[in-house]
Amino acid sequence: xxxxxxxxxxxxxxxxxxxxxxxxxxxxxxxxxxxxxxxxxxxxxxxxxxxxxxxxxxxxxxxxxxxxxxxxxxxxxxxxxxxxxxxxxxxxxxxxxxxxxxxxxxxxxxxxxxxxxxxxxxxxxxxxxxxxxxxxxxxxxxxxx
Amino acid sequence: xxxxxxxxxxxxxxxxxxxxxxxxxxxxxxxxxxxxxxxxxxxxxxxxxxxxxxxxxxxxxxxxxxxxxxxxxxxxxxxxxxxxxxxxxxxxxxxxxxxxxxxxxxxxxxxxxxxxxxxxxxxxxxxxxxxxxxxxxxxxxxxxx
DNA sequence: CTCCGTGCAAAAGGTTTGCACTGGT
DNA sequence: ACCAGTGCAAACCTTTTGCACGGAG
Numbered sequence: 105x106x107x108x109x110x111x112x113x114x115x116x117x118x119x120x121x122x123x124x125x126x127x128x129x130x131x132x133x134x135x136x137x138x139x140x141x142x143x144x145x146x147x148x149x150x151x152x153x154x155x156x157x158x159x160x161x162x163x164x165x166x167x168x169x170x171x172x173x174x175x176x177x178x179x180x181x182x183x184x185x186x187x188x189x190x191x192x193x194x195x196x197x198x199x200x201x202x203x204x205x206x207x208x209x210x211x212x213x214x215x216x217x218x219x220x221x222x223x224x225x226x227x228x229x230x231x232x233x234x235x236x237x238x239x240x241x242x243x244x245x246x247x248x249x
Numbered sequence: 250x251x252x253x254x255x256x257x258x259x260x261x262x263x264x265x266x267x268x269x270x271x272x273x274x275x276x277x278x279x280x281x282x283x284x285x286x287x288x289x290x291x292x293x294x295x296x297x298x299x300x301x302x303x304x305x306x307x308x309x310x311x312x313x314x315x316x317x318x319x320x321x322x323x324x325x326x327x328x329x330x331x332x333x334x335x336x337x338x339x340x341x342x343x344x345x346x347x348x349x350x351x352x353x354x355x356x357x358x359x360x361x362x363x364x365x366x367x368x369x370x371x372x373x374x375x376x377x378x379x380x381x382x383x384x385x386x387x388x389x390x391x392x393x394x
Numbered sequence: 395c396t397c398c399g400t401g402c403a404a405a406a407g408g409t410t411t412g413c414a415c416t417g418g419t
Numbered sequence: 420a421c422c423a424g425t426g427c428a429a430a431c432c433t434t435t436t437g438c439a440c441g442g443a444g
Contacts, residue, residue, distance in 0.1 A: 115337075125418050125423060137337045143353045145332035147408075161426050166409065169335050171424090181334040181353065182327055182344065182380060186409070187290035187433060189326040190314050192260075192282045199327065200372050208288045208326065213367050219379065222358050226386035227345055228394075234364065234379050235327060241371035249373075270398060270443050292433075306401050311434065316399090331434070332408060 111138050115177055122175040132157045133168045134177075143181050182235075184208060198233055202240035204247075211236070256283050260322055267320040277302045278313045279322075288326050327380070329353060343378055347385035349392075356381070 115134045119126055136153045137144070144152070150165040172178045185206055198216050200209040221229040260279045264271055281298045282289070289297070295310040317323045330351055343361050345354040366374040 123423095127418070127424065129425075134337075137335060140337065141355060143329075143334040143336050145334055145408085147332065149335070159426075163410085163427075164425055167424080169333075170409095173335065176339060179336045179339050181336045182329045182346070182378075183333050184288075184327050186331075186333075187292065188314075188328050188331070189288040189290055190282060190294070190318065191288050191324045191326045192279075192285065194321060194324050198367075200367070200370060200374075201327075202372070203375070209370070209372075210286060211367050211370065215365060216367075219364075220360060221381060222343075222345070222356050222361075225345060225354070225356065226389075227347070227354075227381070227383040228389055229345075229381050229383035230348070231383075232379055232381040233327075234377055236366060236372070236374050236377040238372040238374035238376075244371075244373055272399065272443070274400075290433085304401075307433095308402075308435085309400055312399075315434095 118177045119172075119175070122177065124171060124175055124177070128157065129160055129164050130168050130172070132160065133165060134172070137169075137178060196231060196233070198235070200236045200238065200240075202243055203237050204239055204243040207240050207242075209240075263322045264317075264320070267322065269316060269320055269322070273302065274305055274309050275313050275317070277305065278310060279317070282314075282323060341376060341378070343380070345381045345383065345385075347388055348382050349384055349388040352385050352387075354385070 112131070112135055115138060116126055116131070119130065124130065132153050133149060136149055142148075146166045146169050147162070149169065150160075150162045153165065154160055154162075169178070173180045184201065189208065191210075193210065196217055198211045198213060200211050201207075202209075216234050219232060219234075221232065257276070257280055260283060261271055261276070264275065269275065277298050278294060281294055287293075291311045291314050292307070294314065295305075295307050298310065299305055299307075314323070318325045329346065334353065336355075338355065341362055343356045343358060345356050346352075347354075361379050364377065364379075366377065
């Protein structure tokens with residue numbers, strides 16, 4: 105058994121559970137992503153995996169990452185779609201994201217405005233924001249669970 | 250004095266303070282963005298402002314939003330550059346973002362793992378994550394304040 | 395008067411799509 | 420054998436850049 109197989113196993117189990125076929129390409133992407141802590145872009149994964157899997161296309165890496173994320177095997181990070189969004193409010197506040205319609209709501213909650221920044225990271229922290237993910241009232245009405 | 254001028258004033262004051270010229274275009278963008286709560290993209294602002302300011306170009310809207318954000322007059326929302334990023338970790342954890350080099354670090358902090366979700370929003374909340382912004386150790390060393 | 399800010403056009407990313415083929419299950 | 424998944428190429432969308440002109444300070 106190769107060195108990374110133990111690390112890969114939970115991911116593959118999750119794929120089977122979700123009915124995602126375990127193709128050579130999916131395994132290769134997972135094997136590359138699993139140990140990484142740098143939150144790579146699709147392109148970075150492609151650059152890193154590509155050479156090891158002859159014929160692997162960039163498109164496939166995009167599709168594999170997308171399907172894995174939709175199935176909950178991996179996660180997309182800090183991103184609300186492809187385009188940058190702007191907010192006229194500069195003071196500290198937090199956000200509610202609808203995972204279905206991508207709507208973003210501001211929320212005020214004094215309890216969230218006094219979180220302690222983590223220490224020992226060497227970072228000089230200037231601000232923070234909490235992002236809640238969920239389904240908005242409209243989407244819940246349209247497609248109840 | 251028109252209806253929105255009171256709303257606009259703090260933004261314009263901030264522009265003067267930061268040395269940003271108050272052009273017709275900047276005023277138009279600010280006037281459009283100021284009352285909005287939907288976190289629009291640059292294109293959405295352009296669609297909405299464009300018709301009112303003949304000759305206003307899309308490029309300018311991008312540049313105006315960028316300069317306003319860099320000056321701290323408005324804010325960019327939940328976005329780490331243009332490309333989507335992926336994380337192999339699906340369990341709850343939080344992030345440290347370097348605003349200079351765009352590096353993203355995972356952080357573990359049990360104190361952050363038990364935040365109360367806001368109530369009364371009608372959202373069905375499934376998860377959340379805290380994003381801290383700051384300057385990483387490397388960037389602090391390279392360009393100390 | 396001097397630059398910063400702008401418009402236009404073109405390029406540079408990043409991502410998605412149509413279609414035919416192939417390989418998991 | 421069936422259908423999900425793939426490769427390729429082209430389209431698409433968002434953002435950036437070069438250059439010349441014009442208006443705010």
